[in-house]
Every structure is written in structure tokens, then in C-alpha cells.
Amino acid sequence: MKEMRKWEQPEPIWRKDIKIKQFASLKENTTAETVIVGGGITGITTAYLLAKEGQDVVLLEADELLNGTTGHTTAKVTAQHGLIYHELLQHFGKEGAQAYFKANDDALRFIRGTVEQNQIDCNLHNEDACIYSTTDQYTRKLENEYNAYQKLGIPCEYTNDVPYDTDVQKALYMKDQSHFHPLKYLSFLLDEFIKLGGRVYEQTVAVDVENDPELRVVTKNGNRISCDHIVSCSHFPFYDGTGFYFARMYAERSYVVAIEPEQEFAGGMYLSVDQPVRSVRKAHYKGKNVLLIGGESHRTGEGVDTDFHYRALEEFAAETFGIKEKLFQWSAQDLYTLDKVPYIGQITRNKENIYIATGYKKWGMTSGTAAALMLRDQLTGKKNPYAHLFSPSRFQADPSLKKFFSNNLTVASHLLEGKAERVGFSHEALKKGEGGVIQYNDQRAGAYKDEDGQVYLVDTKCTHMGCEVEWNSGEHSWDCPCHGSRFSIEGEVMEGPAKQPLKRIAMEKDDQANEHPEKDMPEPV
Structure with missing residues (x-):
């Protein structure tokens, strides 16, 4: 067996095998019938389907298209989602379990039909x-x-x-x-969406929703998009709408x-x-x-x-x-989700024009496509036979109640453990390319030392609800065990529900000089 290379930045096979189009960020206020947030399989498929229905659609992506969960999938296109159907029978009955299978089977048939009809390679x-x-x-x-x-x-x-x-x-x-190559398939849908008049903006972070006097998506840069409908297809909903999704997933x-x-x-x-x-x-x-x-x-x-x-x-x-x-x-x-069925539909009962799709539990190729088909129907006034099962407003006492309490007990335990944790070493003990939780000026801090010896210090308190983040050595990120937020070595948000970056900690000049002693050495004579 060949010697394994060093994997500093893990990269999926799909993104190395195709060049994805790039798009500019949104730099001004604009309008649309529907704004879709999230450039993965759900967002792109929903945008494509609504554009085919004649809608004026804007698609926003916080980073790069197809660089989130969709770009990191194993791309199995199947309605076999592990051990699920016996459990669905117990909690949703035969009708509910059949609806789950048929929704995902319809998604599989849609993907096949689209590929065959358009001869997508x-x-x-x-x-x-x-x-x-x-x-x-x-x-x-x-x-x-x-x-x-x-x-x-x-x-x-x-x-x-x-x-x-x-x-x-x-x-x-x-x-x-x-199974298929997901990015080659979705690149075709993206091209068709553009041909139909769709607009795409990358590096555009949606942060909030306004609804007075009209519905608008607010971006991190302060630009606004006025619209009739908003669809959150981001991994974690960018807008909660008081649905308390951070406690329900x-x-x-x-x-x-x-x-x-x-x-x-x-x-x-x-x-x-x-x-x-x-x-x-x-x-x-x-x-x-x-x-x-x-x-x-x-x-x-x-x-x-x-x-x-x-x-x-x-x-x-x-x-x-x-x-x-x-x-x-x-x-x-x-x-x-609490009951293992995705949340797809109106974000809450009192917000009729705001929709979400999330909670695919590793089966996003069919679940994301099923979500797009349901969202298309709901936004165009068509009846969908599966909408009730996937409604985000549903609540099944068993197992949802048990999962709700167990999940939030886990969150509480992490809050207490993180505050009580004793940290014993300093940034000086880190090797180049290593990160970890350290003690710096009598406080808990996250430190990463890059290959040049530069040290990045962040406050380890998650900006979502205050849990203490932990170092992820495989992806070089700071991960929150409470609700899954992830941050870069510089503290920038990589995944929600957190919206604000980790606080940067300024390293004192003498400490930074110790990491780069060559900078203080006299020039050779």
C-alpha cells in the first residue's frame, strides 16, 4: 500500500472532478418573487423548478455553491435510509410510512427522468x-x-x-x-436556471427577515431583497421564525x-x-x-x-x-430532527410566506429533491400528497418529546462541563499545524498555530448560546457540541445556527515575538 499523504484540507472527490461556475456577491437592493437561501441540492433544484414555472427567482449562497453538505455527500440516490421504516410505522402509521417512501421514491424517479430526458453526463x-x-x-x-x-x-x-x-x-x-456525480447533475440544473432568467449571488450571507411594510431578506452587508416568498434551504435555517429549530434538531x-x-x-x-x-x-x-x-x-x-x-x-x-x-x-x-423526518414547508403556521427545508440525516440526495418538489407545489398553489407528513409544525409526542428532553439535557451537560473544564497548557506547547484549547491570561481560549508559527487565538464561547467549542483536528475548525455551529481558525462562522463569529483574542506582543524569534534577531553582518 502506498504511503498516505498528509491531508491538511480534506476535499471531496466531486469538487476535484468538475469546475463549478462562480458568481458575484449581491451589492445592491433588488426584488424577486421568491428568494432562495442556500446553494445545495435543495436550493438549486427548487430554484430550477420555480423558474420553470415562470417565477422570478434569486438564489443566495453564503459561501460558494455546492461547497456544503451537498458537495460532501456520498451521493447515494435511494429511498433506503438505514433502519427507518419500522420506526416510521410505529410513530406515523402505515399511511405516514408509505408517504415517506413514496416522496423519496418520487425524488429518485425525478432525478432519473431529468438525467435521461436531458442526457446529463x-x-x-x-x-x-x-x-x-x-x-x-x-x-x-x-x-x-x-x-x-x-x-x-x-x-x-x-x-x-x-x-x-x-x-x-x-x-x-x-x-x-x-448513485451519481451530484455536482455534474446540479451544474446542469444551475445552467438551466440561469437560462430561465434566474439570478445567483455567492458570498452573500442572509442574516434576517423583515416583514414591515413588505417581506424582505436582509444580508450581512445590509442589502435587502424584497419578495413575495422566502425559502431557507441552507443547512441550518438562516432564520428561525420562533420555530426553535436549534432545540428541535x-x-x-x-x-x-x-x-x-x-x-x-x-x-x-x-x-x-x-x-x-x-x-x-x-x-x-x-x-x-x-x-x-x-x-x-x-x-x-x-x-x-x-x-x-x-x-x-x-x-x-x-x-x-x-x-x-x-x-x-x-x-x-x-x-x-426529533422524529427523523425532515422539516419541509412553512417555517411556522403564522408565517405563511416563509418556508424551510432541513434535517435530512445524511440522505440529502432524495430528501433534498423531494423537498424541492414539495416546495414548488406549495409556492405555486398545488396540492402535494406528502406535505402533511413533512410539515415543520408537526409534533409527535413519541418520539419527539423524549428526543426533545434528551437533546436539551445533552446541551445542558455540555454547558456545565465546558465552564468547569480545567485547561493546563499554553500556546507554546502547540506544534505547527496544531490547535487546541489552552489557558491564556487566565482564561480559556482556542489556539491554532499555522505552518509559519502564526498563532490565532479565539474565545471558545460559542456565539449562539454560550457553549464551549472544541477543536476539530481533522477539519481544522472549532465545533460546538450543543447545536453544531462550526467556526474557522480565525473564528468566522462556517456552519450555523451561530450567526456571529467567535471573538478574536489579541495576542500580546511579547508572546507573538516568542513564536517568531527570528524576527527579533539582528541582521547578519
């Missing part, structure tokens, strides 16, 4: 999806899932085998699913390594249901057959050293397939 392949168990405990759960498939009429096959060397007790296949990170395997891979998409989860699917990169190996999920800010998660995936890949070469590694952040 996006490496779309149709293969079965499979979830499998390796322990007695999860085999019983898989048996329940199989029975749920039977009740719901989902085409499937129940066996005890997968086509690679791993411990398997039972395997449940959902027939005729797909939690964030998880997961990891992917892309390898060129030594062994042939028979195809298909696989996901173990035991812990730790392992995901496997084939892709292509520069003429090579590549495997995407995913898993190692944990709540944001709660994982061990994040490099550990990449190493664990590499070990699984090496033992199971062999590694000719490791090509890429990256991670993604996903939001989970």
Missing part, C-alpha cells in the same frame, strides 16, 4: 441498495425492517450475503436504486475516504446498521474505479480526535478491499 448508475447486520441485536432490528418493507410493499430481497469479505448475518436489499459529523481498491468490487451500495457504521459504494475518478468508504458518525463536537475516524475507515478499507492508493478524504455535517 453525471455518471448515473442504477444499482440495488443494501443494509446489513453483523450482530444478533441488529439482526433482530433488520428483521423488523424487512417486515416493514413487506407491509409497505417496498420491493426488496432478504438474504444473508454481501459481495465482499465482511461479517454478515442478514442483508436487506432495496431494489433498483441509484441536532448535528452529526461523518467521514469518507476515497480509495483505489486492490480487489474488484461487484457493485451495489452497502450500509452496515451496527455501530460503527460502514458505508460502501463505487465511483469513478479519472478513469479509475474508486470506492467511497464512509461512516464513523458522532455528534458534532463530541468525537475523539477526528483523525482517528479517518484512520478507522482506512483500516476497514485495507482489511476488506486492499488499498492501492488513498485519493481523498472528507467529512460532512448533517442535521437530525
Whole structure:
């Protein structure tokens, strides 16, 4: 196996395989019928669909298009979302569980139909999806899932085998699913949106909504867009609307390594249901057959050293397939709702013209497309058969109430632990390229030392609700374990719900000089 390279900035395979168009930021006030915030699969698909309906649409992206969760997906296009249908039957009944399946199956068919009709070159392949168990405990759960498939009429096959060397007790296949190159597909939709008159602005952060005397999106730079409808398709809703979404969702990170395997891979998409989860699917990169190996999920800010998660995936890949070469590694952040069904629709009952789509729990290709189809119908006055199930205003006492209390007990524990934590070392102990929580002038601080020895100091108190952020060594970011906000080494917001950056701490001149002693040395004679 080749020696592994150093991965300072993890980058997904998709963004290295295509050049994404770039757009200017919004620099003036403007108007539109609908403003969509968020340039991932939901935002771009919704913008495309509404433009086809003749609407004047503006699409805003805080950073670069397709550089968030959509750009970091494994891009399985499937209605098989782990162990979900047995649980949905218990909480939503047969009608609700069928609506969930049909909404995601419709999304799969929409993607296929769009690709075929427009001859989009996006490496779309149709293969079965499979979830499998390796322990007695999860085999019983898989048996329940199989029975749920039977009740719901989902085409499937129940066996005890997968086509690679791993411990398997039972395997449940959902027939005729797909995977693709998400950025090639969405680049086509984006081009069509522009042709239909759509407008796109990158590096434009939406921060608030005004509704007096008219509905407006307010940007960080102070520009405003007057509109009839607002759709938040950002990862975390940029505007809460008193829906308390920060208390009704939690964030998880997961990891992917892309390898060129030594062994042939028979195809298909696989996901173990035991812990730790392992995901496997084939892709292509520069003429090579590549495997995407995913898993190692944990709540944001709660994982061990994040490099550990990449190493664990590499070990699984090496033992199971062999590694000719490791090509890429990256991670993604996903939001989970209390009952595991995404929030799609009006943000609250009393805000009729503001909509959200969020909480896809790692299945954004179908869930994001299903959301776009539902949002198109709702914004054009059409009846959608799945809108009630996904309504953000719903509340299922079981499991929502239990999850609400457990999630917020977790938040409370992190608040207390972070304030009580004792920190014993200083920035001087950091090596170049390392970060960590330190003690600086008798206060808790976050420090990162770059390759030139420059030290960046930030206050570790999250600007959302005051939890203490933790260092993420794999992505070089500061992550909040309470609600999933993430910040750069300089404290800038990378992911919400936080809107304000971490406070920068000025390093005293003598301390900074100690990091660059060569600056104080006399010039050679």
C-alpha cells in the first residue's frame, strides 16, 4: 500500500472532478418573487423548478455553491435510509410510512427522468441498495425492517450475503436504486436556471427577515431583497421564525475516504446498521474505479480526535478491499430532527410566506429533491400528497418529546462541563499545524498555530448560546457540541445556527515575538 499523504484540507472527490461556475456577491437592493437561501441540492433544484414555472427567482449562497453538505455527500440516490421504516410505522402509521417512501421514491424517479430526458453526463448508475447486520441485536432490528418493507410493499430481497469479505448475518436489499456525480447533475440544473432568467449571488450571507411594510431578506452587508416568498434551504435555517429549530434538531459529523481498491468490487451500495457504521459504494475518478468508504458518525463536537475516524475507515478499507492508493478524504455535517423526518414547508403556521427545508440525516440526495418538489407545489398553489407528513409544525409526542428532553439535557451537560473544564497548557506547547484549547491570561481560549508559527487565538464561547467549542483536528475548525455551529481558525462562522463569529483574542506582543524569534534577531553582518 502506498504511503498516505498528509491531508491538511480534506476535499471531496466531486469538487476535484468538475469546475463549478462562480458568481458575484449581491451589492445592491433588488426584488424577486421568491428568494432562495442556500446553494445545495435543495436550493438549486427548487430554484430550477420555480423558474420553470415562470417565477422570478434569486438564489443566495453564503459561501460558494455546492461547497456544503451537498458537495460532501456520498451521493447515494435511494429511498433506503438505514433502519427507518419500522420506526416510521410505529410513530406515523402505515399511511405516514408509505408517504415517506413514496416522496423519496418520487425524488429518485425525478432525478432519473431529468438525467435521461436531458442526457446529463453525471455518471448515473442504477444499482440495488443494501443494509446489513453483523450482530444478533441488529439482526433482530433488520428483521423488523424487512417486515416493514413487506407491509409497505417496498420491493426488496432478504438474504444473508454481501459481495465482499465482511461479517454478515442478514442483508436487506432495496431494489433498483441509484448513485451519481451530484455536482455534474446540479451544474446542469444551475445552467438551466440561469437560462430561465434566474439570478445567483455567492458570498452573500442572509442574516434576517423583515416583514414591515413588505417581506424582505436582509444580508450581512445590509442589502435587502424584497419578495413575495422566502425559502431557507441552507443547512441550518438562516432564520428561525420562533420555530426553535436549534432545540428541535441536532448535528452529526461523518467521514469518507476515497480509495483505489486492490480487489474488484461487484457493485451495489452497502450500509452496515451496527455501530460503527460502514458505508460502501463505487465511483469513478479519472478513469479509475474508486470506492467511497464512509461512516464513523458522532455528534458534532463530541468525537475523539477526528483523525482517528479517518484512520478507522482506512483500516476497514485495507482489511476488506486492499488499498492501492488513498485519493481523498472528507467529512460532512448533517442535521437530525426529533422524529427523523425532515422539516419541509412553512417555517411556522403564522408565517405563511416563509418556508424551510432541513434535517435530512445524511440522505440529502432524495430528501433534498423531494423537498424541492414539495416546495414548488406549495409556492405555486398545488396540492402535494406528502406535505402533511413533512410539515415543520408537526409534533409527535413519541418520539419527539423524549428526543426533545434528551437533546436539551445533552446541551445542558455540555454547558456545565465546558465552564468547569480545567485547561493546563499554553500556546507554546502547540506544534505547527496544531490547535487546541489552552489557558491564556487566565482564561480559556482556542489556539491554532499555522505552518509559519502564526498563532490565532479565539474565545471558545460559542456565539449562539454560550457553549464551549472544541477543536476539530481533522477539519481544522472549532465545533460546538450543543447545536453544531462550526467556526474557522480565525473564528468566522462556517456552519450555523451561530450567526456571529467567535471573538478574536489579541495576542500580546511579547508572546507573538516568542513564536517568531527570528524576527527579533539582528541582521547578519
